[in-house]
Amino acid sequence: MRTYLSVGKLRFIHGMQYRTAAFAGIATQFFFGFVFIMIFVAFYSHSTVEQPISLEQVVSYSWLRQAFLAFVALWFRDSEIFQLITSGNVAYELCRPCRLYEFWFSKLVGQRLSYAVLRCFPILAVTFFLPAPYRLNPPASAESLSLFVAALLLGLLVNVAISMFIYISVFWTMSPIGSTMMIAIVGDFFSGMLIPVPLMPDWLQQVSYALPFRWALDFPFRVYSGNIATAEALWGILIQAVWIVALFLLGRWALQRSLRKLVVQGG
Amino acid sequence: MKMYWSYLRILFKSIAQYRLSFWLLAVGQSLTPLTGFAGIYFMFERFGQLRDWQFYEVALCFAVVHLSYTLCEAFARGFDTFSTLVVNGGFDRLLVRPRSTLVQVLGSRFEFARVGRISFSLILLFWAIGNLDIAWTAAKVVTLLLMIVSGMAIVAGIYIVTASLCFWTVEGLEIANIFTDGGREMAQYPLNIYGKWVKVFFTYVIPYGCVNYLPLLYILDRTQGSGWLYMLTPLVGVVFLLPCLLIWRFGVKHYCSTGS
Secondary structure, X not given: OHHHHHHXXXXXXXXXXXXXXXXXXXXXXXXXXXXXXXXXXXXHHOOOOOOOOOHHHHHHHHHHHHHOHHHHOOOOOOHHHHHHHHHOOHHHHHHOOOOXXXXXXXXXXXXXXXXXXXXXHXXXXXXXXXXXXXXXXXXXXXXXXXHHHHHHHHHHHHHHHHHHHHHHHHHHHOOHHHHHHHHHHHHHHHOOOOOOHHHXXXXXXXXXXXXXXXXHOHHHHHHHOOOOOHHHHHHHXXXXXXXXXXXXXXXXXXXXXXXXXXXXXXX | OHHHHHHHHHHHHHXXXXXXXXXXXXXXXXXXXXXXXXXXXXXXXHHOOEOOEOHHHHHHHHHHHHHHHHHHHHHHHHHHOHHHHHHOOHHHHHHHXXXXXXXXXXXXXXXXXXXXXXXXXXHHHHHXXXXXXXXXXXXXXHHHHHHHHHHHHHHHHHHHHHHHHHHHHOXXXXXXXXXXXXXXXXXXXXXXXXXXXXXXXXXXXOOHHHHOHHHHHHHOOOOOOOHHHHHHOOHHHHHHHHHHHXXXXXXXXXXXXXXX
Protein backbone atom coordinates (compact mmCIF):
# COMPACT_ATOMS: atom_id res chain seq x y z
CA MET A 1 0.00 0.00 0.00
CA ARG A 2 2.81 2.38 0.92
CA THR A 3 4.44 1.84 -2.47
CA TYR A 4 1.30 2.84 -4.30
CA LEU A 5 0.76 5.88 -2.13
CA SER A 6 4.24 7.14 -2.93
CA VAL A 7 3.76 6.44 -6.65
CA GLY A 8 0.66 8.61 -6.50
CA LYS A 9 2.50 11.26 -4.54
CA LEU A 10 5.40 11.38 -7.00
CA ARG A 11 3.01 11.76 -9.89
CA PHE A 12 1.21 14.50 -7.97
CA ILE A 13 4.43 16.47 -7.41
CA HIS A 14 5.37 15.97 -11.05
CA GLY A 15 2.03 17.34 -12.19
CA MET A 16 2.32 20.37 -9.91
CA GLN A 17 5.28 21.62 -11.98
CA TYR A 18 3.13 22.62 -14.91
CA ARG A 19 1.77 25.88 -13.61
CA THR A 20 1.76 27.92 -16.82
CA ALA A 21 -0.20 25.23 -18.57
CA ALA A 22 -2.68 25.44 -15.70
CA PHE A 23 -3.22 29.14 -16.32
CA ALA A 24 -4.24 28.51 -19.90
CA GLY A 25 -6.47 25.71 -18.66
CA ILE A 26 -8.15 27.96 -16.11
CA ALA A 27 -8.91 30.62 -18.72
CA THR A 28 -10.48 27.99 -20.94
CA GLN A 29 -12.53 26.57 -18.05
CA PHE A 30 -13.84 30.02 -17.19
CA PHE A 31 -14.88 30.70 -20.74
CA PHE A 32 -16.68 27.40 -21.14
CA GLY A 33 -18.30 27.82 -17.73
CA PHE A 34 -19.73 31.19 -18.70
CA VAL A 35 -21.02 29.93 -22.03
CA PHE A 36 -22.73 26.91 -20.45
CA ILE A 37 -24.32 29.01 -17.75
CA MET A 38 -25.58 31.60 -20.21
CA ILE A 39 -27.24 28.83 -22.21
CA PHE A 40 -28.92 27.46 -19.08
CA VAL A 41 -30.01 30.93 -17.99
CA ALA A 42 -31.61 31.42 -21.40
CA PHE A 43 -33.41 28.09 -21.20
CA TYR A 44 -34.65 28.70 -17.66
CA SER A 45 -35.83 32.25 -18.39
CA HIS A 46 -38.95 31.03 -20.19
CA SER A 47 -39.62 27.98 -18.12
CA THR A 48 -42.98 28.18 -16.39
CA VAL A 49 -43.01 24.78 -14.71
CA GLU A 50 -40.86 23.72 -11.79
CA GLN A 51 -37.76 21.90 -13.01
CA PRO A 52 -36.25 18.96 -11.11
CA ILE A 53 -33.11 21.00 -10.57
CA SER A 54 -33.14 24.75 -9.98
CA LEU A 55 -31.10 27.26 -11.93
CA GLU A 56 -28.89 28.05 -8.91
CA GLN A 57 -28.16 24.35 -8.56
CA VAL A 58 -27.32 24.06 -12.26
CA VAL A 59 -24.94 27.01 -11.95
CA SER A 60 -23.16 25.42 -8.98
CA TYR A 61 -23.08 22.17 -10.89
CA SER A 62 -21.49 23.87 -13.91
CA TRP A 63 -18.78 25.68 -11.94
CA LEU A 64 -17.89 22.63 -9.89
CA ARG A 65 -17.59 20.66 -13.09
CA GLN A 66 -15.27 23.27 -14.55
CA ALA A 67 -13.20 23.41 -11.36
CA PHE A 68 -12.86 19.64 -11.00
CA LEU A 69 -12.76 18.81 -14.68
CA ALA A 70 -9.64 16.69 -14.21
CA PHE A 71 -11.56 14.54 -11.72
CA VAL A 72 -14.46 13.89 -13.98
CA ALA A 73 -13.38 14.05 -17.63
CA LEU A 74 -12.90 10.68 -19.27
CA TRP A 75 -11.06 12.06 -22.28
CA PHE A 76 -8.34 13.20 -19.91
CA ARG A 77 -5.72 10.49 -20.27
CA ASP A 78 -2.11 9.54 -19.84
CA SER A 79 -0.52 9.03 -23.26
CA GLU A 80 2.56 7.57 -21.56
CA ILE A 81 0.69 4.39 -20.69
CA PHE A 82 -0.59 4.07 -24.25
CA GLN A 83 2.95 4.34 -25.53
CA LEU A 84 4.16 1.75 -23.04
CA ILE A 85 1.61 -0.71 -24.32
CA THR A 86 1.93 -0.11 -28.05
CA SER A 87 5.73 0.04 -28.03
CA GLY A 88 6.10 -3.07 -25.88
CA ASN A 89 7.91 -1.19 -23.14
CA VAL A 90 5.23 -2.43 -20.81
CA ALA A 91 7.70 -5.28 -20.25
CA TYR A 92 9.75 -2.97 -18.06
CA GLU A 93 6.70 -2.17 -16.01
CA LEU A 94 6.14 -5.85 -15.44
CA CYS A 95 9.65 -6.20 -14.02
CA ARG A 96 8.79 -3.85 -11.19
CA PRO A 97 8.21 -5.48 -7.84
CA CYS A 98 4.62 -4.31 -7.63
CA ARG A 99 1.29 -5.10 -9.19
CA LEU A 100 0.68 -3.38 -12.49
CA TYR A 101 -2.97 -2.50 -11.97
CA GLU A 102 -2.40 -0.85 -8.62
CA PHE A 103 0.72 0.88 -9.93
CA TRP A 104 -1.08 2.51 -12.84
CA PHE A 105 -4.15 3.20 -10.75
CA SER A 106 -2.22 5.22 -8.17
CA LYS A 107 -0.28 7.00 -10.89
CA LEU A 108 -3.49 8.09 -12.58
CA VAL A 109 -5.06 9.20 -9.32
CA GLY A 110 -1.99 11.31 -8.50
CA GLN A 111 -2.02 12.86 -11.92
CA ARG A 112 -5.67 13.85 -11.88
CA LEU A 113 -5.31 15.15 -8.34
CA SER A 114 -2.44 17.47 -9.26
CA TYR A 115 -4.34 18.81 -12.26
CA ALA A 116 -7.42 19.51 -10.21
CA VAL A 117 -5.55 21.08 -7.29
CA LEU A 118 -3.79 23.52 -9.61
CA ARG A 119 -7.01 24.50 -11.32
CA CYS A 120 -9.82 24.28 -8.81
CA PHE A 121 -8.81 26.93 -6.25
CA PRO A 122 -8.61 29.93 -8.59
CA ILE A 123 -11.88 28.91 -10.25
CA LEU A 124 -13.70 28.37 -6.97
CA ALA A 125 -12.28 31.55 -5.44
CA VAL A 126 -13.43 33.74 -8.31
CA THR A 127 -16.80 32.13 -8.94
CA PHE A 128 -17.89 32.62 -5.32
CA PHE A 129 -17.81 36.39 -5.89
CA LEU A 130 -19.42 36.65 -9.31
CA PRO A 131 -22.62 38.69 -9.76
CA ALA A 132 -26.03 37.11 -9.39
CA PRO A 133 -26.88 34.49 -11.98
CA TYR A 134 -23.28 33.39 -12.37
CA ARG A 135 -22.36 33.06 -8.73
CA LEU A 136 -21.31 29.73 -7.27
CA ASN A 137 -23.60 29.40 -4.28
CA PRO A 138 -22.24 28.09 -1.00
CA PRO A 139 -23.10 24.47 -0.20
CA ALA A 140 -26.60 23.77 1.03
CA SER A 141 -25.44 22.90 4.54
CA ALA A 142 -22.38 21.81 6.50
CA GLU A 143 -23.42 18.17 6.09
CA SER A 144 -23.76 18.47 2.34
CA LEU A 145 -20.31 20.06 2.18
CA SER A 146 -18.65 17.19 4.00
CA LEU A 147 -20.66 14.63 2.06
CA PHE A 148 -19.69 16.43 -1.14
CA VAL A 149 -15.98 16.19 -0.36
CA ALA A 150 -16.31 12.47 0.37
CA ALA A 151 -18.40 11.87 -2.75
CA LEU A 152 -16.02 13.87 -4.91
CA LEU A 153 -12.97 11.89 -3.81
CA LEU A 154 -14.78 8.59 -4.22
CA GLY A 155 -15.96 9.86 -7.60
CA LEU A 156 -12.34 10.35 -8.59
CA LEU A 157 -11.70 6.68 -7.80
CA VAL A 158 -14.78 5.63 -9.79
CA ASN A 159 -13.56 7.62 -12.75
CA VAL A 160 -10.01 6.26 -12.60
CA ALA A 161 -11.38 2.73 -12.30
CA ILE A 162 -13.47 3.32 -15.44
CA SER A 163 -10.56 4.89 -17.29
CA MET A 164 -8.39 1.85 -16.51
CA PHE A 165 -10.58 -0.10 -18.92
CA ILE A 166 -9.54 2.27 -21.70
CA TYR A 167 -5.90 1.44 -21.08
CA ILE A 168 -6.60 -2.26 -20.80
CA SER A 169 -8.52 -2.26 -24.08
CA VAL A 170 -5.39 -1.04 -25.86
CA PHE A 171 -3.78 -4.44 -25.18
CA TRP A 172 -6.31 -5.84 -27.63
CA THR A 173 -6.82 -3.05 -30.12
CA MET A 174 -3.26 -1.69 -30.10
CA SER A 175 -4.64 1.71 -31.03
CA PRO A 176 -5.88 4.04 -28.33
CA ILE A 177 -8.03 6.15 -30.64
CA GLY A 178 -11.11 4.00 -31.11
CA SER A 179 -11.74 2.69 -27.62
CA THR A 180 -10.91 5.96 -25.88
CA MET A 181 -13.29 7.82 -28.09
CA MET A 182 -16.16 5.39 -27.57
CA ILE A 183 -15.86 5.17 -23.79
CA ALA A 184 -15.29 8.89 -23.47
CA ILE A 185 -18.27 9.86 -25.61
CA VAL A 186 -20.70 7.46 -23.98
CA GLY A 187 -19.31 8.14 -20.52
CA ASP A 188 -19.35 11.91 -20.80
CA PHE A 189 -22.94 11.85 -21.91
CA PHE A 190 -24.24 9.54 -19.19
CA SER A 191 -22.18 11.15 -16.46
CA GLY A 192 -24.06 14.40 -16.96
CA MET A 193 -21.16 16.28 -18.49
CA LEU A 194 -23.26 17.77 -21.28
CA ILE A 195 -26.56 18.25 -19.50
CA PRO A 196 -27.25 17.46 -15.84
CA VAL A 197 -28.87 14.07 -15.40
CA PRO A 198 -32.14 15.43 -13.83
CA LEU A 199 -32.79 17.41 -17.02
CA MET A 200 -32.67 14.31 -19.21
CA PRO A 201 -35.91 12.57 -20.16
CA ASP A 202 -36.98 9.84 -17.73
CA TRP A 203 -35.94 6.84 -19.79
CA LEU A 204 -32.46 8.29 -20.23
CA GLN A 205 -32.20 9.00 -16.52
CA GLN A 206 -32.92 5.33 -15.86
CA VAL A 207 -30.09 4.32 -18.20
CA SER A 208 -27.77 6.80 -16.58
CA TYR A 209 -28.59 5.62 -13.06
CA ALA A 210 -27.82 2.04 -14.06
CA LEU A 211 -24.34 2.94 -15.33
CA PRO A 212 -21.32 3.82 -13.20
CA PHE A 213 -20.46 7.09 -14.97
CA ARG A 214 -22.76 9.43 -13.07
CA TRP A 215 -21.24 8.51 -9.72
CA ALA A 216 -18.11 10.42 -10.66
CA LEU A 217 -19.79 13.67 -11.67
CA ASP A 218 -23.52 14.08 -11.36
CA PHE A 219 -23.74 12.63 -7.87
CA PRO A 220 -21.12 14.71 -5.95
CA PHE A 221 -22.14 17.98 -7.61
CA ARG A 222 -25.79 17.51 -6.78
CA VAL A 223 -24.93 16.60 -3.20
CA TYR A 224 -23.12 19.93 -2.93
CA SER A 225 -26.12 22.00 -3.92
CA GLY A 226 -28.53 19.96 -1.84
CA ASN A 227 -30.37 18.61 -4.88
CA ILE A 228 -29.69 15.19 -3.37
CA ALA A 229 -30.71 15.16 0.29
CA THR A 230 -28.41 14.04 3.09
CA ALA A 231 -29.99 10.65 3.73
CA GLU A 232 -29.99 9.78 0.06
CA ALA A 233 -26.40 11.02 -0.27
CA LEU A 234 -25.26 8.60 2.44
CA TRP A 235 -26.76 5.72 0.49
CA GLY A 236 -25.14 7.10 -2.65
CA ILE A 237 -21.72 7.05 -1.08
CA LEU A 238 -22.24 3.41 -0.21
CA ILE A 239 -23.17 2.66 -3.82
CA GLN A 240 -20.09 4.55 -4.98
CA ALA A 241 -17.93 2.32 -2.78
CA VAL A 242 -19.58 -0.79 -4.22
CA TRP A 243 -18.94 0.41 -7.77
CA ILE A 244 -15.30 1.15 -6.96
CA VAL A 245 -14.72 -2.32 -5.55
CA ALA A 246 -16.54 -3.96 -8.45
CA LEU A 247 -14.75 -1.97 -11.15
CA PHE A 248 -11.42 -2.42 -9.41
CA LEU A 249 -11.72 -6.20 -9.20
CA LEU A 250 -13.08 -6.48 -12.74
CA GLY A 251 -10.32 -4.27 -14.11
CA ARG A 252 -7.61 -6.18 -12.32
CA TRP A 253 -8.96 -9.43 -13.64
CA ALA A 254 -9.17 -8.05 -17.18
CA LEU A 255 -5.62 -6.73 -16.99
CA GLN A 256 -4.33 -10.10 -15.81
CA ARG A 257 -6.16 -11.81 -18.65
CA SER A 258 -4.62 -9.52 -21.22
CA LEU A 259 -1.15 -9.82 -19.69
CA ARG A 260 -1.34 -13.58 -19.98
CA LYS A 261 -1.87 -13.21 -23.71
CA LEU A 262 0.75 -10.53 -24.02
CA VAL A 263 3.68 -11.25 -26.27
CA VAL A 264 6.43 -8.66 -26.34
CA GLN A 265 8.87 -8.93 -29.17
CA GLY A 266 12.50 -8.37 -28.40
CA GLY A 267 14.59 -5.61 -29.85
CA MET B 1 -3.64 25.00 -56.58
CA LYS B 2 -2.54 22.06 -58.70
CA MET B 3 0.09 21.27 -56.13
CA TYR B 4 -2.52 21.23 -53.38
CA TRP B 5 -4.54 18.62 -55.26
CA SER B 6 -1.53 16.40 -55.70
CA TYR B 7 -0.86 16.71 -51.97
CA LEU B 8 -4.41 15.57 -51.33
CA ARG B 9 -4.08 12.65 -53.72
CA ILE B 10 -0.98 11.38 -51.96
CA LEU B 11 -2.56 11.78 -48.52
CA PHE B 12 -5.65 9.95 -49.69
CA LYS B 13 -3.58 7.04 -50.98
CA SER B 14 -1.83 6.73 -47.64
CA ILE B 15 -5.16 6.70 -45.82
CA ALA B 16 -6.55 4.06 -48.16
CA GLN B 17 -3.99 1.62 -46.75
CA TYR B 18 -5.80 1.49 -43.41
CA ARG B 19 -9.41 1.12 -44.43
CA LEU B 20 -11.01 -0.38 -41.35
CA SER B 21 -9.43 2.00 -38.90
CA PHE B 22 -10.41 4.84 -41.20
CA TRP B 23 -14.09 3.94 -41.19
CA LEU B 24 -14.14 3.31 -37.46
CA LEU B 25 -12.57 6.67 -36.90
CA ALA B 26 -15.02 8.37 -39.24
CA VAL B 27 -18.04 6.85 -37.50
CA GLY B 28 -16.61 7.46 -34.05
CA GLN B 29 -15.89 11.09 -34.76
CA SER B 30 -19.42 11.74 -35.88
CA LEU B 31 -20.60 10.62 -32.44
CA THR B 32 -19.23 13.72 -30.69
CA PRO B 33 -21.50 16.22 -32.44
CA LEU B 34 -24.26 13.62 -32.18
CA THR B 35 -24.20 13.57 -28.38
CA GLY B 36 -23.83 17.35 -28.35
CA PHE B 37 -26.91 17.63 -30.49
CA ALA B 38 -28.74 15.06 -28.40
CA GLY B 39 -28.08 17.32 -25.41
CA ILE B 40 -29.73 20.23 -27.20
CA TYR B 41 -32.65 18.03 -28.24
CA PHE B 42 -33.29 16.89 -24.66
CA MET B 43 -33.05 20.44 -23.37
CA PHE B 44 -35.70 21.53 -25.86
CA GLU B 45 -37.82 18.54 -24.97
CA ARG B 46 -37.82 19.75 -21.38
CA PHE B 47 -38.00 23.50 -21.84
CA GLY B 48 -39.94 23.80 -25.11
CA GLN B 49 -38.10 26.85 -26.36
CA LEU B 50 -34.99 28.91 -25.87
CA ARG B 51 -35.95 32.57 -25.50
CA ASP B 52 -37.74 33.16 -28.82
CA TRP B 53 -35.99 30.37 -30.67
CA GLN B 54 -37.58 27.13 -31.74
CA PHE B 55 -35.83 23.79 -31.87
CA TYR B 56 -35.33 23.54 -35.63
CA GLU B 57 -33.96 27.06 -35.84
CA VAL B 58 -31.29 26.20 -33.31
CA ALA B 59 -30.70 22.92 -35.16
CA LEU B 60 -30.01 24.90 -38.32
CA CYS B 61 -27.62 27.13 -36.44
CA PHE B 62 -25.87 24.08 -34.97
CA ALA B 63 -25.59 22.36 -38.35
CA VAL B 64 -24.09 25.38 -40.11
CA VAL B 65 -21.48 25.97 -37.41
CA HIS B 66 -20.45 22.34 -37.24
CA LEU B 67 -20.32 22.02 -40.99
CA SER B 68 -18.00 24.97 -41.50
CA TYR B 69 -15.90 24.09 -38.47
CA THR B 70 -15.45 20.47 -39.53
CA LEU B 71 -14.70 21.34 -43.14
CA CYS B 72 -12.07 23.74 -41.95
CA GLU B 73 -10.61 21.17 -39.59
CA ALA B 74 -10.32 18.70 -42.45
CA PHE B 75 -8.57 21.18 -44.73
CA ALA B 76 -6.46 23.20 -42.33
CA ARG B 77 -5.37 20.50 -39.90
CA GLY B 78 -1.77 21.17 -40.91
CA PHE B 79 -1.90 24.47 -39.04
CA ASP B 80 -3.40 22.87 -35.98
CA THR B 81 -0.47 20.49 -35.64
CA PHE B 82 2.02 23.09 -36.80
CA SER B 83 3.90 23.30 -33.49
CA THR B 84 5.38 19.83 -34.05
CA LEU B 85 6.73 21.03 -37.38
CA VAL B 86 8.50 23.91 -35.65
CA VAL B 87 9.72 21.83 -32.71
CA ASN B 88 11.34 19.14 -34.82
CA GLY B 89 12.70 21.58 -37.37
CA GLY B 90 10.60 20.20 -40.22
CA PHE B 91 9.61 23.71 -41.17
CA ASP B 92 13.16 24.39 -42.41
CA ARG B 93 12.57 21.84 -45.11
CA LEU B 94 9.45 23.65 -46.29
CA LEU B 95 11.33 26.92 -46.45
CA VAL B 96 13.94 25.69 -48.89
CA ARG B 97 11.32 24.53 -51.36
CA PRO B 98 10.39 27.05 -54.04
CA ARG B 99 6.69 27.06 -53.18
CA SER B 100 4.47 29.03 -50.84
CA THR B 101 4.80 27.90 -47.22
CA LEU B 102 1.07 28.37 -46.78
CA VAL B 103 0.19 25.78 -49.41
CA GLN B 104 2.78 23.35 -48.09
CA VAL B 105 1.54 23.51 -44.52
CA LEU B 106 -2.04 23.33 -45.72
CA GLY B 107 -1.20 20.24 -47.76
CA SER B 108 0.79 18.53 -45.03
CA ARG B 109 -2.32 17.09 -43.40
CA PHE B 110 -5.83 16.37 -44.50
CA GLU B 111 -8.28 14.68 -42.19
CA PHE B 112 -10.31 12.42 -44.45
CA ALA B 113 -11.92 10.81 -41.43
CA ARG B 114 -13.89 14.02 -40.87
CA VAL B 115 -16.16 12.73 -43.61
CA GLY B 116 -18.24 11.20 -40.81
CA ARG B 117 -18.78 14.52 -39.05
CA ILE B 118 -19.29 16.35 -42.32
CA SER B 119 -22.02 14.00 -43.44
CA PHE B 120 -23.66 14.16 -40.01
CA SER B 121 -23.73 17.96 -40.21
CA LEU B 122 -25.09 17.84 -43.76
CA ILE B 123 -27.89 15.46 -42.81
CA LEU B 124 -28.72 17.67 -39.86
CA LEU B 125 -28.68 20.75 -42.08
CA PHE B 126 -31.16 19.30 -44.57
CA TRP B 127 -33.31 17.86 -41.79
CA ALA B 128 -33.54 21.24 -40.09
CA ILE B 129 -34.27 23.01 -43.37
CA GLY B 130 -36.92 20.43 -44.22
CA ASN B 131 -38.69 21.08 -40.93
CA LEU B 132 -38.51 24.84 -41.12
CA ASP B 133 -40.98 26.85 -43.08
CA ILE B 134 -38.63 29.05 -45.06
CA ALA B 135 -39.58 30.91 -48.23
CA TRP B 136 -36.43 30.12 -50.18
CA THR B 137 -35.06 32.62 -52.66
CA ALA B 138 -31.80 32.59 -54.58
CA ALA B 139 -30.47 35.25 -52.23
CA LYS B 140 -31.10 33.03 -49.22
CA VAL B 141 -29.32 30.06 -50.75
CA VAL B 142 -26.34 32.29 -51.49
CA THR B 143 -26.43 33.55 -47.90
CA LEU B 144 -26.41 30.02 -46.54
CA LEU B 145 -23.41 29.07 -48.67
CA LEU B 146 -21.66 32.28 -47.67
CA MET B 147 -22.23 31.44 -44.01
CA ILE B 148 -20.53 28.08 -44.39
CA VAL B 149 -17.59 29.40 -46.42
CA SER B 150 -17.02 32.41 -44.19
CA GLY B 151 -17.26 30.28 -41.08
CA MET B 152 -14.45 28.21 -42.53
CA ALA B 153 -12.46 31.37 -43.19
CA ILE B 154 -12.73 32.47 -39.56
CA VAL B 155 -11.66 29.14 -38.11
CA ALA B 156 -8.84 28.94 -40.65
CA GLY B 157 -7.78 32.45 -39.66
CA ILE B 158 -7.59 31.48 -35.98
CA TYR B 159 -5.63 28.35 -36.85
CA ILE B 160 -3.18 30.38 -38.90
CA VAL B 161 -2.67 32.98 -36.15
CA THR B 162 -2.12 30.27 -33.53
CA ALA B 163 0.33 28.54 -35.83
CA SER B 164 2.14 31.83 -36.45
CA LEU B 165 2.55 32.33 -32.73
CA CYS B 166 4.52 29.07 -32.70
CA PHE B 167 7.29 30.96 -34.50
CA TRP B 168 7.88 32.80 -31.27
CA THR B 169 6.68 30.44 -28.57
CA VAL B 170 7.63 27.11 -30.24
CA GLU B 171 4.97 25.37 -28.12
CA GLY B 172 1.38 25.50 -29.24
CA LEU B 173 -0.97 27.63 -27.18
CA GLU B 174 -3.77 25.88 -25.40
CA ILE B 175 -5.57 29.15 -24.92
CA ALA B 176 -6.44 29.28 -28.62
CA ASN B 177 -8.96 26.54 -27.86
CA ILE B 178 -11.24 29.23 -26.50
CA PHE B 179 -11.54 30.71 -29.96
CA THR B 180 -11.82 27.49 -31.95
CA ASP B 181 -13.55 24.86 -29.80
CA GLY B 182 -15.05 27.46 -27.50
CA GLY B 183 -16.22 29.54 -30.43
CA ARG B 184 -17.89 26.53 -31.93
CA GLU B 185 -19.64 25.55 -28.71
CA MET B 186 -20.86 29.10 -28.36
CA ALA B 187 -21.91 29.66 -31.97
CA GLN B 188 -24.05 26.55 -32.10
CA TYR B 189 -26.71 28.57 -30.25
CA PRO B 190 -28.01 31.90 -31.61
CA LEU B 191 -25.80 34.68 -30.32
CA ASN B 192 -28.54 36.78 -28.74
CA ILE B 193 -29.04 34.39 -25.83
CA TYR B 194 -25.63 35.30 -24.41
CA GLY B 195 -24.46 38.12 -22.20
CA LYS B 196 -23.34 41.38 -23.68
CA TRP B 197 -19.55 40.90 -23.55
CA VAL B 198 -19.77 37.59 -25.38
CA LYS B 199 -21.93 39.16 -28.05
CA VAL B 200 -19.59 42.11 -28.54
CA PHE B 201 -16.44 40.02 -28.57
CA PHE B 202 -17.75 37.46 -31.03
CA THR B 203 -19.20 40.05 -33.35
CA TYR B 204 -16.46 42.66 -33.53
CA VAL B 205 -13.24 40.86 -32.58
CA ILE B 206 -13.79 37.33 -33.83
CA PRO B 207 -16.80 37.71 -36.09
CA TYR B 208 -18.59 34.40 -35.49
CA GLY B 209 -21.78 36.38 -35.01
CA CYS B 210 -21.46 37.93 -38.45
CA VAL B 211 -21.23 34.62 -40.25
CA ASN B 212 -23.74 32.81 -38.17
CA TYR B 213 -26.26 34.78 -36.21
CA LEU B 214 -26.91 37.86 -38.36
CA PRO B 215 -27.34 36.05 -41.70
CA LEU B 216 -29.44 33.44 -39.92
CA LEU B 217 -31.87 36.20 -39.01
CA TYR B 218 -32.10 37.04 -42.69
CA ILE B 219 -32.77 33.44 -43.72
CA LEU B 220 -35.47 33.11 -41.08
CA ASP B 221 -37.05 36.44 -42.06
CA ARG B 222 -36.48 37.97 -38.66
CA THR B 223 -34.70 41.08 -39.89
CA GLN B 224 -35.91 44.62 -39.76
CA GLY B 225 -35.04 46.96 -42.59
CA SER B 226 -32.76 46.12 -45.45
CA GLY B 227 -31.95 42.43 -45.84
CA TRP B 228 -28.95 43.14 -47.99
CA LEU B 229 -26.83 44.20 -45.08
CA TYR B 230 -27.56 40.98 -43.21
CA MET B 231 -26.98 38.93 -46.30
CA LEU B 232 -23.52 40.35 -46.84
CA THR B 233 -22.31 40.13 -43.23
CA PRO B 234 -20.70 36.71 -43.80
CA LEU B 235 -18.12 38.47 -45.96
CA VAL B 236 -16.69 39.85 -42.73
CA GLY B 237 -15.36 36.34 -42.12
CA VAL B 238 -13.32 36.51 -45.31
CA VAL B 239 -12.04 39.95 -44.33
CA PHE B 240 -11.01 38.49 -40.98
CA LEU B 241 -8.73 36.07 -42.80
CA LEU B 242 -6.61 38.85 -44.32
CA PRO B 243 -4.85 40.16 -41.18
CA CYS B 244 -4.32 36.55 -40.14
CA LEU B 245 -2.44 35.88 -43.35
CA LEU B 246 -0.36 39.01 -42.76
CA ILE B 247 0.62 37.76 -39.31
CA TRP B 248 1.68 34.48 -40.91
CA ARG B 249 3.86 36.33 -43.43
CA PHE B 250 5.39 38.36 -40.66
CA GLY B 251 6.03 35.21 -38.62
CA VAL B 252 7.74 33.39 -41.47
CA LYS B 253 10.03 36.37 -42.01
CA HIS B 254 11.09 36.37 -38.39
CA TYR B 255 11.41 32.63 -38.09
CA CYS B 256 14.52 31.30 -36.37
CA SER B 257 15.00 27.56 -36.58
CA THR B 258 15.12 25.63 -33.31
CA GLY B 259 18.17 23.95 -34.80
CA SER B 260 17.05 20.40 -34.20
